[in-house]
Amino acid sequence: xxxxxxxxxxxxIRISGAxxxxxxxSGLIALVVVxxxxxxxxxxxxxxxxxxxxxxxxxxxxxxxxxxxxxxxIDLSVGTLMTFCAVIAGVILTYWGLPLPLxxxxxxxxxxxxxxxxxxxxxxxxxxxxxxxxxxxxxxxxLSLVISGTRPIYFNDTPGFTQISLGSMVGSVIPGLPIPxxxxxxxxxxxxxxxxxxxxxxxxxxxxLGSNEEAVRLSGVNVDRWKIAVYALAGSICGVAxxxxxxxxxxxxxxxxxxxxxxxxxxxxxxxxxxxxGRGTVLGTLIGALIISVxxxxxxxxxxxxxxxxxxxxxxxxxxxxxxxxxxxxx
Amino acid sequence: MVGGSxxxxxxxxxxxxxxxxxxxxxxxxxxxxLIGAQFDLxxxxxxxxxxxxxxxxxxxxxxxxGVYSRDAGVVKLDGVPVxxxxxxQAQDAGISIIHQELALMRDLTAAQNIFIGREPRRFGILDExxxxxDAAAIFASMNLKLEPTVKVDTxxxxxxxxxxxxxxxxxRSRVLIMDEPTAALNDAEIAELFAIIVRLKAEGVGVVYIxxxxxxIKRISDRVTVMRDxxxxxxxxxxxxxxxxIISMMVGRTxxxxxxxxxNTANAPVALEVKNLRRGREIRDVSFSVRQGEILGFAGLxxxxxxxxxxxxxGADRKEGGEIWVHGKRVGISTPRDAVEKGIGYLSxxxxxxxxxxxxxxxxxxxxxxxxxxxxxxxxxxxxGMEQAAKEAIRQLAIKTPSDTQEARLLSGxxxxxxxxxxxxxxxxDILIFDEPTRGIDVGAKSEIYKLxxxxxxxxxxxxxxxxxxxxxxxxxxxxxxMCEGRLTGVLPGGSSQEDIMRLATMRETAMELRHAx
Numbered sequence: 001x002x003x004x005x006x007x008x009x010x011x012x013i014r015i016s017g018a019x020x021x022x023x024x025x026s027g028l029i030a031l032v033v034v035x036x037x038x039x040x041x042x043x044x045x046x047x048x049x050x051x052x053x054x055x056x057x058x059x060x061x062x063x064x065x066x067x068x069x070x071x072x073x074i075d076l077s078v079g080t081l082m083t084f085c086a087v088i089a090g091v092i093l094t095y096w097g098l099p100l101p102l103x104x105x106x107x108x109x110x111x112x113x114x115x116x117x118x119x120x121x122x123x124x125x126x127x128x129x130x131x132x133x134x135x136x137x138x139x140x141x142x143l144s145l146v147i148s149g150t151r152p153i154y155f156n157d158t159p160g161f162t163q164i165s166l167g168s169m170v171g172s173v174i175p176g177l178p179i180p181x182x183x184x185x186x187x188x189x190x191x192x193x194x195x196x197x198x199x200x201x202x203x204x205x206x207x208x209l210g211s212n213e214e215a216v217r218l219s220g221v222n223v224d225r226w227k228i229a230v231y232a233l234a235g236s237i238c239g240v241a242x243x244x245x246x247x248x249x250x251x252x253x254x255x256x257x258x259x260x261x262x263x264x265x266x267x268x269x270x271x272x273x274x275x276x277x278g279r280g281t282v283l284g285t286l287i288g289a290l291i292i293s294v295x296x297x298x299x300x301x302x303x304x305x306x307x308x309x310x311x312x313x314x315x316x317x318x319x320x321x322x323x324x325x326x327x328x329x330x331x
Numbered sequence: 332m333v334g335g336s337x338x339x340x341x342x343x344x345x346x347x348x349x350x351x352x353x354x355x356x357x358x359x360x361x362x363x364x365l366i367g368a369q370f371d372l373x374x375x376x377x378x379x380x381x382x383x384x385x386x387x388x389x390x391x392x393x394x395x396x397g398v399y400s401r402d403a404g405v406v407k408l409d410g411v412p413v414x415x416x417x418x419x420q421a422q423d424a425g426i427s428i429i430h431q432e433l434a435l436m437r438d439l440t441a442a443q444n445i446f447i448g449r450e451p452r453r454f455g456i457l458d459e460x461x462x463x464x465d466a467a468a469i470f471a472s473m474n475l476k477l478e479p480t481v482k483v484d485t486x487x488x489x490x491x492x493x494x495x496x497x498x499x500x501x502x503r504s505r506v507l508i509m510d511e512p513t514a515a516l517n518d519a520e521i522a523e524l525f526a527i528i529v530r531l532k533a534e535g536v537g538v539v540y541i542x543x544x545x546x547x548i549k550r551i552s553d554r555v556t557v558m559r560d561x562x563x564x565x566x567x568x569x570x571x572x573x574x575x576x577i578i579s580m581m582v583g584r585t586x587x588x589x590x591x592x593x594x595n596t597a598n599a600p601v602a603l604e605v606k607n608l609r610r611g612r613e614i615r616d617v618s619f620s621v622r623q624g625e626i627l628g629f630a631g632l633x634x635x636x637x638x639x640x641x642x643x644x645x646g647a648d649r650k651e652g653g654e655i656w657v658h659g660k661r662v663g664i665s666t667p668r669d670a671v672e673k674g675i676g677y678l679s680x681x682x683x684x685x686x687x688x689x690x691x692x693x694x695x696x697x698x699x700x701x702x703x704x705x706x707x708x709x710x711x712x713x714x715x716g717m718e719q720a721a722k723e724a725i726r727q728l729a730i731k732t733p734s735d736t737q738e739a740r741l742l743s744g745x746x747x748x749x750x751x752x753x754x755x756x757x758x759x760x761d762i763l764i765f766d767e768p769t770r771g772i773d774v775g776a777k778s779e780i781y782k783l784x785x786x787x788x789x790x791x792x793x794x795x796x797x798x799x800x801x802x803x804x805x806x807x808x809x810x811x812x813x814m815c816e817g818r819l820t821g822v823l824p825g826g827s828s829q830e831d832i833m834r835l836a837t838m839r840e841t842a843m844e845l846r847h848a849x
Contacts, residue, residue: 215687219754
């Protein structure tokens, strides 16, 4: 890169961009290889499926967080909002005894409304995203406990409910490959989010907002509207996550949820999305979420204590961001 | 105490000046900021440094205060050649600069600000009492009534400036550089500042006074040095030199650039009319109009309110009153979105901050204001259509970029500017406001931008150009609106002289009063 002609710069960007995507991905591959060599139990179909299943909830939440973070914002409420949506599903299905599709729609709608509210507080009242969603995180936590009477709501009366996450449509077609529906849903959400980010005006404004919000405003774009839309979309994705976790546990656990937002943000950051906005990919976030669950799973198989898993995850976050800083410095 | 000639004690020229700078060169990429510049400062004198924006005053003073290192030339302190390579070194040598934007920590007290980094300690613990006593002593020496323990953000700008001066004195500075110190002060505060300057003079401090305001220069300074285009023009005694002489020294350049043929637009329909626009002190009852195919230049000194007017018209900032008419119809504009819908585009003076989404590629920047038009069924973007439009714009405006997918931040300044222009053209804007369109752009790209603006006008677009460079205004404009302190002080025909513009641009209300009085 001694030659600073523009074409040279272009290839420079491509290479380093690919390099970084490769970095997270090769990190994932390296982990898989290490754990496979360390334990014969790791590379078993059952274990791989368990890892994917474990990734589904955090993956979906991380995708929601990715959208918001690309705008240059942050959403701390994704974890407790997920729980709130699960509780709403519980109310609709168990308390009111309504049919399954209404529960699904209700949970996603609840997430959308709450996301819309956060977005409105941030865009219209100009409350910083960190504060607005910190408040929303506590509000959701409290409301989940209030609505449920602090007791778990079970879905025993809705037989199909556990199938949302644990059933396997693939398995019923190809008996040898029982990929759980939860994993399919994760991939479906990822595809949808990638499509929106890459192909639609909403996606384009998401990146533009994170890149230079004032430039977007001065281009005559209704910045508030698009920002609210992003938070609402993220909220609806949290609704999906709520369904996934409730289905997996066959219950809405109102005390659960806090702390999930940090795992989600960790996956986003490991996946190469910039916390200052304007840059990020859904694929990166998926890889980030997988790295976290592979790590947890592998260390458990090697009988490393849970406490140490947390320490390792923390180190990985710092390393991932440091690698990104090194890359940018070279540019 | 203040007023009259009592402020100007004549200083006999000593054998050795405090500061002597000769043959100073400084170049930045694409710009020669200083070419053999010279300056000298005697103890106990106020030496005004004057020149248009970009004449090199600030650059020269940044060389003196160690912010920039010079490419060539000699700097002597007390007759001894020195190398000042950092602001810290300058401070140790007794040179302090009071910047236009005050550099105070707003949440600390006055005393804490003055001694930041040099706090007196006792047994390793900060000695707040000593700190406040030291600060009080400095205030007393300035004859300034100020509590050392007052928080800086509760002080007026004028008082904050006094704190800055006190800080400079605490370093035992003998050279004090003041860059536009009265920009934010009212007349009473200016008088207070001048009283302190007179006291400093008496103690042998040399003051470099950078200002555009003629009446102040006459009031406070002993000598005036004028710079133009990075070069030294001359030094004259303030008392015996008329304002007219100083202005002609400032603008005395002959226009080397060919002036472009200016078609007559006097009968074209009015595209944009602004009536009685106002907002506080920044915009005071501004009215003007632009015709189709016309370029209206906006001249004025820094802080005259030109950008404020542009942003208020565009809906980027609020307005307190006034009407905006577009193509003969009154319109309500309260957000940039409203303005864009009425066909008004604004190119900000700071492209990186406001104009360009630097992380996005060229294609998306060009399409940014028109994405709704490239949105197909289901909200899917018509990427092919955007590519086509971007490539068309790249061809038409001759934007130098390897491709339309190049990140915008990697383009040169001139080409970034063209990308922003392309954005508005794609949006079909026919009223374009250019705020400092050639700032930070090298000379070759400048003339290309000029040609582009002329072509746009020839196509019938109504164009407003805000520029701090008079030659640029004179070269481009059919008519020239001049602002001073939030007021539109006049609209001149295209061929006006720089002297006429400068006179309107410095037509302060107080200056006018003085003239009436004298």
